[in-house]
Amino acid sequence: MAIQIEPLKCINCGACELGCSFYRDEVFTTMSASIMMYREEKRNYFGLMLKKEEEMVLGRPEGVEVQKDGESSGEEEANASAKPILMREPCDECKNAMCVRFCPTGCLTEVD
Amino acid sequence: MDNMYTEYYLVVDLATGTAEEIELEEEFVQEYVGGAKLNMALYEEHKDGEPIVLGTGLFTGTLVPGSCLGVITAKSPVTGKVAHAPFSWGAGAELKLTGYSFVVIKNAAEAPTYLWLHDEIADFVDASALWGKNVWDAVDIIRDEQGEDRIQVLSIGKAGENKVTTAQIVNNYWGDGDRFGFGALFGAKNLKAVAMRGMGELEIDDADAFIEKTEALLGVVKKQIAGKSGFSALDFANIPAALKAAAEKQMHRVEADFNNPLPYKFFLKYREDPTTMASTKVEEPGVLVSDPIGYAALGAAVAPEDAAEVLEACFKLGLNPVAVAGKLTAKDKAGAIAELEKMAESSKADAFDAVLSPFAPASERAEAAYIAGICPVLAAAAEALNAEALAELASIGTGLDFDADAFKL
Numbered sequence: 001m002a003i004q005i006e007p008l009k010c011i012n013c014g015a016c017e018l019g020c021s022f023y024r025d026e027v028f029t030t031m032s033a034s035i036m037m038y039r040e041e042k043r044n045y046f047g048l049m050l051k052k053e054e055e056m057v058l059g060r061p062e063g064v065e066v067q068k069d070g071e072s073s074g075e076e077e078a079n080a081s082a083k084p085i086l087m088r089e090p091c092d093e094c095k096n097a098m099c100v101r102f103c104p105t106g107c108l109t110e111v112d
Numbered sequence: 113m114d115n116m117y118t119e120y121y122l123v124v125d126l127a128t129g130t131a132e133e134i135e136l137e138e139e140f141v142q143e144y145v146g147g148a149k150l151n152m153a154l155y156e157e158h159k160d161g162e163p164i165v166l167g168t169g170l171f172t173g174t175l176v177p178g179s180c181l182g183v184i185t186a187k188s189p190v191t192g193k194v195a196h197a198p199f200s201w202g203a204g205a206e207l208k209l210t211g212y213s214f215v216v217i218k219n220a221a222e223a224p225t226y227l228w229l230h231d232e233i234a235d236f237v238d239a240s241a242l243w244g245k246n247v248w249d250a251v252d253i254i255r256d257e258q259g260e261d262r263i264q265v266l267s268i269g270k271a272g273e274n275k276v277t278t279a280q281i282v283n284n285y286w287g288d289g290d291r292f293g294f295g296a297l298f299g300a301k302n303l304k305a306v307a308m309r310g311m312g313e314l315e316i317d318d319a320d321a322f323i324e325k326t327e328a329l330l331g332v333v334k335k336q337i338a339g340k341s342g343f344s345a346l347d348f349a350n351i352p353a354a355l356k357a358a359a360e361k362q363m364h365r366v367e368a369d370f371n372n373p374l375p376y377k378f379f380l381k382y383r384e385d386p387t388t389m390a391s392t393k394v395e396e397p398g399v400l401v402s403d404p405i406g407y408a409a410l411g412a413a414v415a416p417e418d419a420a421e422v423l424e425a426c427f428k429l430g431l432n433p434v435a436v437a438g439k440l441t442a443k444d445k446a447g448a449i450a451e452l453e454k455m456a457e458s459s460k461a462d463a464f465d466a467v468l469s470p471f472a473p474a475s476e477r478a479e480a481a482y483i484a485g486i487c488p489v490l491a492a493a494a495e496a497l498n499a500e501a502l503a504e505l506a507s508i509g510t511g512l513d514f515d516a517d518a519f520k521l
Binding site for chain 1: 173174175177202205209248261262284285311312313314315316319323327330334341364365366367368369370371372373375379381389390391392394395396397398400
């Protein structure tokens with residue numbers, strides 16, 4: 001199952017990060033998730049990044065963008081926020097994903 | 113403590129520049145649970161050092177709905193009593209993940225200092241260059257200095273530095289319900305800020321049962337808050353119609369605290385088109401209304417369309433908007449902000465009688481939320497977050513035995 005992001009439903013709560021990290025390590029942390037919030041806090045610009053095998057899915061407020069490995073969005077601040085996720089495991093497209101189950105708004109859904 | 117909390121808490125002595133890790137014992141958690149209740153026990157134990165206690169609740173940083181809450185406990189210069197104020201957003205969870213579920217800050221530093229908590233390390237950092245900076249600039253400098261924009265910062269502005277009792281501790285850029293003048297206590301301790309970032313992990317006793325119960329609880333909570341966000345979640349704040357109308361014209365997006373399904377905070381833009389969704393070159397387009405009661409108070413004092421910008425000024429100066437709103441005489445934005453600048457140099461909050469910050473409706477559920485580490489605004493809206501339900505989850509998560517009375521102060 002793949003994860004679909006509807007960025008404007010995101011409220012930046014981070015439940016997806018916590019849920020995915022729990023799925024991986026059975027502890028509460030935010031550090032091992034394949035999905036991660038990013039935020040330019042003073043601008044109230046926020047969204048999600050989902051690391052996949054060979055690409056990164058960026059759920060920005062303007063829309064969803066897929067970047068192949070090695071590509072850059074050209075936006076310095078978003079790129080800086082994205083760095084930590086580059087070291088993480090990619091999404092393994094698990095079924096009944098915890099990121100989806102604990103997302104309170106329906107921003108994340110599972111699709112075939 | 114093996115589950116839900118970190119192994120240690122921290123006792124910091126600003127006068128000597130030392131920090132001592134102390135084991136957080138299971139018996140202590142069994143007796144005081146956490147949040148405001150455990151903070152109070154630590155306060156009493158270290159009373160001689162005029163402590164400020166920063167603490168987390170049992171569920172802070174977990175998947176339990178609304179698990180964003182941290183609690184500041186100290187003797188209020190406004191009420192003269194030991195009192196508890198919330199810190200939410202991302203800071204509650206971040207404190208626990210630094211490796212310290214509780215931090216007792218004693219005595220005063222000789223020179224301006226900020227405390228940098230990260231990965232079970234406490235650094236005392238020279239804050240001379242930050243002293244005199246407004247809150248927003250101080251947060252930016254700390255994040256640049258420590259190299260991460262997800263660092264959570266509790267800091268003071270000019271008001272706290274000047275030890276006025278209308279001062280408040282600000283959470284990153286946004287005020288967060290400190291009605292007790294705790295900002296003045298930071299100032300008295302020469303403490304500009306506490307910055308936090310952690311890579312910690314919290315273990316659970318019976319993880320499968322905990323997740324099952326938590327997911328079911330989230331389902332019920334979602335039904336109880338269905339349709340609520342922004343204004344519709346804020347009946348208790350008594351936001352007048354004229355202020356709502358002004359805010360609707362500036363409305364950007366609603367937003368939530370860490371793992372909070374209730375997005376009651378909202379961002380207002382007044383320096384660019386509020387419908388702008390892209391990141392632009394406007395660095396400070398507006399303000400997050402993180403304190404709706406403060407916003408409502410300012411809206412009664414100045415023109416409704418100016419209230420958001422005056423709230424921004426309060427946050428930058430580290431002033432409690434509820435305490436200063438009634439003292440404003442100017443109705444125009446520029447005049448009001450000029451008055452706030454003066455209040456940050458010298459002003460006194462009116463005394464009131466409360467122990468929990470009147471930031472959300474007072475109730476038994478609010479009391480339980482302050483112990484559990486749950487957002488009190490969510491707890492007010494969701495009956496499912498009651499002491500009985502929290503006690504059951506606490507027992508599953510820790511392997512200890514809690515009843516509903518444990519979640520009473």
